[in-house]
Amino acid sequence: MKHFSKIFCLLLKIFSLSAFLSVVASVQAQDRTLAERLGYPRDAKLLIVHADDLGMAHSVNAATLKAFETGLVNSGSIMVPCPWLPEIAAYARANPQADLGLHLTLTSEWTHFRWGPVMPKDRVTSLLDKDGYFRLTESEAAQKADPKEVELEIRAQIERAKALGIVPTHLDSHMGTLYQTKELFDVFLRVAREYKLPVRVAKDWGPRIEVLQASLTPNDVFIDRILDINQRVAPQDWAKFYTDAIRKLQPGVTEIVIHLAYDDGEMRGATFDHPDWGAAWRQRDFDFFTSDAFRKLLQENQIKLITWRELGKLIAR
Numbered sequence: 001m002k003h004f005s006k007i008f009c010l011l012l013k014i015f016s017l018s019a020f021l022s023v024v025a026s027v028q029a030q031d032r033t034l035a036e037r038l039g040y041p042r043d044a045k046l047l048i049v050h051a052d053d054l055g056m057a058h059s060v061n062a063a064t065l066k067a068f069e070t071g072l073v074n075s076g077s078i079m080v081p082c083p084w085l086p087e088i089a090a091y092a093r094a095n096p097q098a099d100l101g102l103h104l105t106l107t108s109e110w111t112h113f114r115w116g117p118v119m120p121k122d123r124v125t126s127l128l129d130k131d132g133y134f135r136l137t138e139s140e141a142a143q144k145a146d147p148k149e150v151e152l153e154i155r156a157q158i159e160r161a162k163a164l165g166i167v168p169t170h171l172d173s174h175m176g177t178l179y180q181t182k183e184l185f186d187v188f189l190r191v192a193r194e195y196k197l198p199v200r201v202a203k204d205w206g207p208r209i210e211v212l213q214a215s216l217t218p219n220d221v222f223i224d225r226i227l228d229i230n231q232r233v234a235p236q237d238w239a240k241f242y243t244d245a246i247r248k249l250q251p252g253v254t255e256i257v258i259h260l261a262y263d264d265g266e267m268r269g270a271t272f273d274h275p276d277w278g279a280a281w282r283q284r285d286f287d288f289f290t291s292d293a294f295r296k297l298l299q300e301n302q303i304k305l306i307t308w309r310e311l312g313k314l315i316a317r
Contacts, residue, residue, distance in 0.1 A: 034224060034253050038310055045303045048223075048255040049289060051076040052103055052174070055085040057113075057270055059261040059279075063286045065091060067260055068098065070290045072298075074305050075255075077103035077172050080157040081115045081134070089164040099307035101170035101197075102161055104154045104188075106177045107141050108134035113270040118156040124149040142180030150178075151187045158195060170308035172200035185212050189220070198311045200255065202226040221314050224252035229285075231276045238284045239293070246297045253306070258285045 035044045051064045055078045067073035078088055078100055092100050106127060108114045114133040117124050121132055126146040128134065135141040161168060171192050173179060178188040192199045201212070201222035216222065233241045245256070259282050261267045267279035275281070288294055298305070 033251075034221070034311075035251065037314055038253075038306070040304070043251045045249050045251055045301065046253045046306045047249065047298075047303050048075050048253070048306060048308060049073045050255050050257050050308075051260045052172075052257055053077075053079055053259055053261075054088045054100070054103070055079040055082040057082075057261065057266055058084050058087065059264050059267045060084070060259075060282070061087050061091070063260040063262050063282065067286060067290050070295075072294055072305075073258070073260070073289050075099040075101070075169075075307050077101040077170070078161065078166065078168075079103045079105045079115075079174060080160050081105050081118055083115065085164070089161070089166055092167070093165040096167065099169050099309050100166060101172060101308055102158060102166075102168045103172055103174045104157055104178060105174040106134055106145065106150065106153065107136065107138055107175045109136055109175065109274065110270050111136075111273050117153050118160050119149075119153050124153050127153060138175040138177040138180055141177050142184055145177075145184065147183045147187050150184060151191060154178075154188070154191055158191070168195075168197060169312050170198045170200065171195075179208065179212065182211060182215065186215050189215055193220075196312075196315050198222075198308060198315060200226070202255070219315075221311050223255055223311070225250070225254045226257060227254060228257040235280070235284060239288050242288050242294075243297060246294075246303065247301060249301060249303060253311075258289055260286045260289070262286070 033042050035046055036042055038046070040046060049072060051067065051073050053060050054064055054076045055061065061084055064073065064076055076099070078085065080102060082105070092098060108116070116133045117127055121128060126144055126149050127141065129136070135144070158168070171188070173188065178184045188199060198221040201216070201220070202225050203222060204225040227245050229238070229241055259277050261279060261282035263279040263283035267282065271278035
């Protein structure tokens with residue numbers, strides 16, 4: 001009996017030590033920066049150059065794929081409900097190493113260039129306007145959407161992409177619709193966790209992240225900051241805005257979100273009454289992010305390009 005008691009006490013100490021070490025390891029892991037978790041030094045400046053809206057139009061696809069060839073734009077996300085999806089799906093199948101996510105879409109913002117759901121319309125009526133398309137703005141879409149129907153639709157978009165041979169590396173939300181309310185964000189996270197995919201979330205979102213914080217766990221992967229340009233920047237100041245932002249880049253993981261296309265007849269027609277994020281805007285983004293000046297900026301500021309694929313491996317572990 002005494003012999004058994006000694007063995008029991010020994011086992012108890014071993015298991016207690018194991019539990020203690022597990023807690024210590026967990027705390028240490030949480031203390032590490034995202035850069036360190038990815039295997040980089042704590043002070044590394046890591047950047048994802050991410051092109052939104054693939055699949056929207058041929059011009060978007062063509063400009064983005066050209067930018068991918070330079071190696072300077074290294075990530076993008078696809079709008080599954082849009083008409084030029086087959087073209088980008090063919091690219092994804094032929095280039096399985098490409099860092100392509102899904103730009104989950106619940107809005108259709110252009111006046112005369114519209115799209116609707118992947119799901120049958122009678123299953124997602126709260127997502128539709130009077131003409132049967134997605135709504136024009138993210139605020140109206142979020143206000144009127146039934147979260148259950150949102151979940152049906154975004155799952156359908158993911159499954160449609162997979163059926164076409166797209167293996168997504170991450171998920172984000174077109175026009176930020178899925179970040180508008182905690183209810184929609186919870187749907188977004190639940191689906192992403194099920195598919196084991198990282199979502200676009202940044203620590204520097206300020207008040208917005210405070211609302212969403214309750215839904216996040218230490219196991220979720222979220223980056224340090226997101227940069228993008230806005231309509232207050234004059235066209236002649238485009239390059240200066242991006243140059244200044246890159247020179248001021250802080251250590252950690254940053255994503256810069258851009259919108260690429262050519263300023264051609266297709267894009268001018270699609271966006272004719274919507275200059276923000278329109279044809280000229282996208283041409284300016286293309287010109288800067290495929291330039292030798294941008295390449296030189298990365299080198300001078302010791303910035304390393306990474307992808308969402310790398311971030312996704314943290315979830316897989």
